[in-house]
Amino acid sequence: MTPIEVVRADGSTAHVTVSGELNLATGDVVLRKLSSLIDRGYVRLSVDASEVSFCDSSGLGALLRARARATAVAGSLSLTAVSPQLRRVLEIAGIQKLLVAR
Template sequence: MHSLTPRVRLFSRRLPGHTVIAVRGELDIATTAALRDRILTLLKDMTTPLIIDLSGVSFCDASGLRLLVGTQRRARLHGVTVALAAPRPHVRKLLRITGLDHAFAIHATVAAAQRSHAHAPHSSAA
């Protein structure tokens, strides 16, 4: 676990064939810089598909969306695919309204994202 600010925490774990980054708290202008730095550090050595668990995100603004898009772009440079898992209804709505639901593979659970990535070629969902 990495407590980046009092308002956001990041957990990372490796599962067979995947890396999961779980974000807990608020994704906003006050938290995304620290998150971005930590995620970029994790991406440097990553070779497995990445699942971003959004189930613990209580708030997300444009900065949070920019973080997700930037993470996906950087992951692609490393040949890593990105899927989003378990976004709460307000985050799912934000992804839909902005059209980002078409740029990401979005799954109801981390387990569903694992199953989907296990059967998909290693290419991006965008």
């Protein structure tokens, strides 16, 4: 199963879902897909992460690098729904305010 899927893309916004494990094996896949969207002009990324079951430092790194790429072109990356497992990792890392939509 692909860990990331584009649900809708319109204007400069892309809505995607990320599911399963975000780790060394899948982090690069997620980063490449998000980077590709940014390169195509979808600089506002809305990420539903409600189905993420596990996330390690590689997964966090992928999300943070994608966010950095988006903000470098006046865009954004926001997690709009976060699984309890991912929310806990974001809290421990102290980066929930950077990634989670308010």
